[in-house]
Amino acid sequence: MRGHPILRLVVLICFLAIAGIPVYLITRDRPVGVLSSGKLPSKKIVSYEITMTSSTPAHLALAAVGQKPVESSSETESLIATYSMDAVKPEDLVVKARFVSPQKNAALRIQVQVAGKMIKDATLWGSESIEDVISIP
Amino acid sequence: MSPLFSVLIFIGLAPWVSAEPIKVASLSTVLSDIARNVGGDRVEVSEIIKPGSDPHLYEPTPGDIKKISSVQIVLASGLGFEPYLDKLRSSVEKSGVEFVVAGSAVKPIACAEEDHHDHSHSHDAADPHWWHSIANVEAVTLQLRDAFIAVDPDGRSDFQANARAFEDKLKVLAKWTRLQLAVLPKSQRILVTSHDALGYFARDYGFQVLPVQGISTSDQPSSQKVRNLIQEIKSLGVKAIFAENIENPKVLQQITVETGANLGGTLYADGLGIGDAGTYIGMMRSNVTTIVEALQ
Structure with a gap:
């Protein structure tokens, strides 16, 4: 090969670079395609309006992971709270009611609305108290 | 007579x-x-x-x-x-x-x-x-x-x-199970287990299962599957992975080394254990407690 040694070196480097591009593209670390079961949850946040209604006066309490617990300061028949949670995977609600006058079939109704649309309506039954978890679909 | x-x-x-x-x-x-x-x-x-x-x-x-x-x-x-x-x-x-x-x-x-x-x-x-x-x-x-x-x-x-x-x-x-699991954010409800045995539990409580093996303990994962799993554990930020009472946890230990996740404890996947886990209720309580403590 004739020509200036520097020029020959530049040509060789260019050739190696061009040849290396496909090798790099094939062997580079790529982010792993998350399995179909492992789709990252959407981070869209929406407001969930939660209404607890008791059939008789009770101390009511509501909690969810990452949300401020809400509790009635005295006996009441309803409690309303708004939680901002993920639109796709909202956290479970832990609901509690301690009835002032225990009776055989006291009821606690939990309604969850998003933008005025009812997405959950459940009723729990108890006598002295109720403590359970409500999953939001 | x-x-x-x-x-x-x-x-x-x-x-x-x-x-x-x-x-x-x-x-x-x-x-x-x-x-x-x-x-x-x-x-x-x-x-x-x-x-x-x-x-x-x-x-x-x-x-x-x-x-x-x-x-x-x-x-x-x-x-x-x-x-x-x-x-x-x-x-x-x-x-x-x-x-x-x-x-x-x-x-x-x-x-x-x-x-x-x-x-x-x-x-x-x-x-x-x-x-x-x-x-x-x-x-x-x-x-x-x-x-x-x-x-x-x-x-x-x-x-x-x-x-x-x-x-x-x-x-x-x-009810006890629901209340225990309520402390786990949905984003952390990921079970990396030895084999794919906890599908029903995952369905009931909103978990995602990432098994090393298939549905049977005799199924052996390919090295490609293990590599993918390691990447997925890293990308999802999984806190802990779980061994099983009848398994050799060596492979899982290796995965913990590569991912930085903790070994979360032992789950009873294919049946009852002994001691407190010797009954169905005891087994479920043991599994739920192990999962909550590891992922919380």
Whole structure:
């Protein structure tokens, strides 16, 4: 090969670079395609309006992971709270009611609305108290 | 002996004659526990599969077949959990043994699709680990109650009362489980386990399962699958991965080294353990406690 040694070196480097591009593209670390079961949850946040209604006066309490617990300061028949949670995977609600006058079939109704649309309506039954978890679909 | 005396002796012995327990052989430690709860003193359960053993690797021995031939009821999980079940059934056909297959009482879920491309095994497409859903165990409780009543109608009231009592315990367990898991954010409900046994639990409580092996403990993961799993554990920020009571946790330990996730403890995936995990309720409590402590 004739020509200036520097020029020959530049040509060789260019050739190696061009040849290396496909090798790099094939062997580079790529982010792993998350399995179909492992789709990252959407981070869209929406407001969930939660209404607890008791059939008789009770101390009511509501909690969810990452949300401020809400509790009635005295006996009441309803409690309303708004939680901002993920639109796709909202956290479970832990609901509690301690009835002032225990009776055989006291009821606690939990309604969850998003933008005025009812997405959950459940009723729990108890006598002295109720403590359970409500999953939001 | 006068006829009157004979009648009196017969009446006097009647309670003991009817109290002869139903002989049951169980191919599942979970079913053994349900049978004892529902059957009480009226049922005698022989455990063919013992707690702590791997039911995926079990094959009936001639001694087991002889034992099974001598019972009235055989309890099996079904849904392909016992690949030998059809052969066993034909082996003991002449003895008149009744097979009660729990899988027929539950609504099965499908195995993860990738499992069927990853290996060959004898399972059906359904996930056979139905007992990880408490609702399924309630259904099987009623199934065993009816099976026992069919063989021993005199025990109807006992079986009904026992089944109701066990259902009540299951309802308490279900509520306890919901309350325990409520502290885990949905984003952290990821179970990396030795094999794909917790699908029903995942469905009931909103978990995602990432198994190292397939639906059976005999399924071996490819190195590509392990590499993908390691990347996925890293990308999802999984805090802990779980071993199983019948497994060698060496592979999982290696994955923890590469991912930085902790080894979260031991889960009972294929049946009951020993000690506190020697009952269904104890096993579920142990699993839930282990999961919550590791992922919280």
